[in-house]
Amino acid sequence: MLAVVAGPAAAAGPAVGAPGASGAADGVDGVWRSDGYGTVLALDDGQLREYQTTAVSCLPGDSAQFTGRSADGTALYTGDDETVYRIRAQGRGRARLHADGSVGDRRLLRLPALPGRCTQAKPAGARAAFDVFWQTFEENYPFFAAKHLDWHAVRDRYRAKVHDGMPDGELFALLRAMVRPLHDAHVFLDAGDTGFFAQGRPGTVVPSPELDRKAQHYVERQDLAGTAPRSFAGGRIGYAQLTDGTGYLRISGFGGYDSASRAYARDSAVLDGALTEVITPHLKHLILDLRINGGGSDALALQVAERLTDHPCFAYAKRTRDNPHDPTGFTRPQPVRVTPAPGRHRYTGPLAVLTGGETYSAGETLTQALMQRPAFTVRVGQNTQGVFSDILTRTLPDGWTFGLPNEEYLTPSGTTFDGPGIPPDIRAGDFVHDISRGTPDSAFTQALAALRAHDSRPPTSDGPARRG
Numbered sequence: 001m002l003a004v005v006a007g008p009a010a011a012a013g014p015a016v017g018a019p020g021a022s023g024a025a026d027g028v029d030g031v032w033r034s035d036g037y038g039t040v041l042a043l044d045d046g047q048l049r050e051y052q053t054t055a056v057s058c059l060p061g062d063s064a065q066f067t068g069r070s071a072d073g074t075a076l077y078t079g080d081d082e083t084v085y086r087i088r089a090q091g092r093g094r095a096r097l098h099a100d101g102s103v104g105d106r107r108l109l110r111l112p113a114l115p116g117r118c119t120q121a122k123p124a125g126a127r128a129a130f131d132v133f134w135q136t137f138e139e140n141y142p143f144f145a146a147k148h149l150d151w152h153a154v155r156d157r158y159r160a161k162v163h164d165g166m167p168d169g170e171l172f173a174l175l176r177a178m179v180r181p182l183h184d185a186h187v188f189l190d191a192g193d194t195g196f197f198a199q200g201r202p203g204t205v206v207p208s209p210e211l212d213r214k215a216q217h218y219v220e221r222q223d224l225a226g227t228a229p230r231s232f233a234g235g236r237i238g239y240a241q242l243t244d245g246t247g248y249l250r251i252s253g254f255g256g257y258d259s260a261s262r263a264y265a266r267d268s269a270v271l272d273g274a275l276t277e278v279i280t281p282h283l284k285h286l287i288l289d290l291r292i293n294g295g296g297s298d299a300l301a302l303q304v305a306e307r308l309t310d311h312p313c314f315a316y317a318k319r320t321r322d323n324p325h326d327p328t329g330f331t332r333p334q335p336v337r338v339t340p341a342p343g344r345h346r347y348t349g350p351l352a353v354l355t356g357g358e359t360y361s362a363g364e365t366l367t368q369a370l371m372q373r374p375a376f377t378v379r380v381g382q383n384t385q386g387v388f389s390d391i392l393t394r395t396l397p398d399g400w401t402f403g404l405p406n407e408e409y410l411t412p413s414g415t416t417f418d419g420p421g422i423p424p425d426i427r428a429g430d431f432v433h434d435i436s437r438g439t440p441d442s443a444f445t446q447a448l449a450a451l452r453a454h455d456s457r458p459p460t461s462d463g464p465a466r467r468g
Contacts, residue, residue, distance in 0.1 A: 027089035028075045032108040034097070036320035036331050037392065037406065038139055041097075042114060048077045048085065051118045052394050054135040055324060057128075058118035059395055082263040101255075101264035101297040102390070103365075104318045104334045122397050125164035126171050129396045133175055134159070136394050139324035140406040146419050147182050154178050168194045175402075185360060186387040186405040194400075201385055201421070204357030205432050207294040211358070212252045214435055215292045222441040224248065232274035233257035233267075239277070245284035246451065251304070254296030254362040264297060271300055272344070275307045279347045285451040286347055287444070288370075289354045291381060291431045295361025298390075305369040306341040310348050313338050315369035317410040333410055338369050350376045350454045352447035355424060356431045359384040365409060367422050372412070378450045379424040381431065381443040386421035426450060 032041045040051040040058070050061035064077035064085055074088040084100040093110035123132075134155050144151050158174055168191065176197045179187050185206070188198040200206045216238065220228055229238035229250065234257055238250040256262075257270040286308075302315065315336045323329025340346055355367055364384045370377055389405030396402065408416045428443035 028087045031111040035107040036322035056135050057132045101299050103298040103336050126166050130162045142321050186391050189402045191400045207358050212292045218435045223444045233270050237274050247283050247286045250289040253294045254300035287352045290359045290363045291354050291356040292358050293363030298362050298365045301362040301366035305338045311374045313372040320407045350451050353379045354381050355384050356382040380426045380447045381424050384421035386419045
């Protein structure tokens with residue numbers, strides 16, 4: 001997938017015109033550099049080609065094919081993973097790029113031609129791999145200061161140990177050691193048969209299908225009196241209703257809802273159908289369980305928030321590192337708002353959101369969006385993982401891939417929860433530990449108590465959601 005910033009689903013309308021027709025992408029053919037993201041795009045002859053750039057490299061990335069135009073003239077390109085990229089010229093050598101499933105746009109600036117480095121043979125060897133790896137983090141990673149890591153000292157320590165012809169296993173171990181101190185769940189290194197590295201914040205567990213299955217069985221026994229929730233979206237969404245009318249909605253990820261299609265539009269339709277089944281006029285209370293949630297599409301997460309309010313509200317603002325020489329240089333923040341879903345029943349009553357260290361990425365952006373929900377909303381559990389950015393995926397000259405965050409998701413006051421995660425309003429036991437020990441689900445119990453306590457308040461005391 002092209003490394004593009006997430007953004008709201010563009011209201012571009014259906015595609016029209018003949019896919020791949022010559023001249024169908026008039027106005028956007030040519031070479032473009034993104035504002036941030038270290039990316040150059042070449043558009044010609046019905047094809048979009050990505051180049052991943054740093055001060056020391058320009059390597060070919062992914063590609064997409066022209067598949068038509070929307071009613072307003074936006075050029076549509078579709079990648080191998082079925083992601084649709086929408087590019088619209090804005091005059092004076094500027095354009096906007098939007099990827100379906102994202103919640104922000106990416107600004108493009110026209111170049112007269114491909115940078116010279118992009119037309120040269122790509123470098124080879126362990127030293128070239130090291131240099132591209134280090135430089136990509138140097139130009140894009142926003143959190144070195146917050147993580148207390150001197151990245152230049154890391155280069156000085158490790159580069160002398162790198163030599164062309166060194167065994168792949170040694171190079172992998174060295175690159176892994178460079179980024180391990182970050183404890184950043186959005187940093188990964190995939191070296192194929194040589195090895196794979198990813199990690200979460202200390203004291204947390206990386207979400208997995210196995211952990212999700214264990215969590216489901218645990219909740220059925222401890223909280224739902226042995227009743228299995230209704231299953232939606234290939235098992236990634238579950239719903240049950242308690243005897244007192246409280247709804248329990250579990251979401252373990254935002255994407256992969258249909259094994260037959262990877263398209264965002266299909267995921268969105270499946271999610272809409274599930275929410276329509278769940279959110280009914282008779283719903284009294286709602287517990288939203290995001291404790292085992294591996295993330296996914298921020299737009300799908302926002303789609304959930306849009307079914308939980310009747311009033312527009314601020315979700316967050318996104319900004320991206322855009323100065324390779326200054327780690328404090330960012331693009332102008334793009335505000336993202338929660339807009340009530342039109343033509344759908346919406347739940348506006350008391351809401352309890354269960355979170356923990358295994359609440360990742362889009363699970364966290366949904367939690368952040370719900371912090372400004374006007375109706376009573378309470379977070380129960382543990383801090384979320386603390387990774388919000390989309391993952392900027394890059395390829396090394398030897399074919400290995402790696403990823404890192406390059407964005408911040410800002411609160412109304414301009415701060416972020418990156419690193420420590422979003423704290424709960426009511427702190428409860430560690431969910432993963434409760435599962436392994438078979439102890440009672442204290443977060444679920446406290447969520448029910450908070451919802452019932454809210455019911456007992458005098459009508460005049462009902463105020464806005466807790467803002468944390």
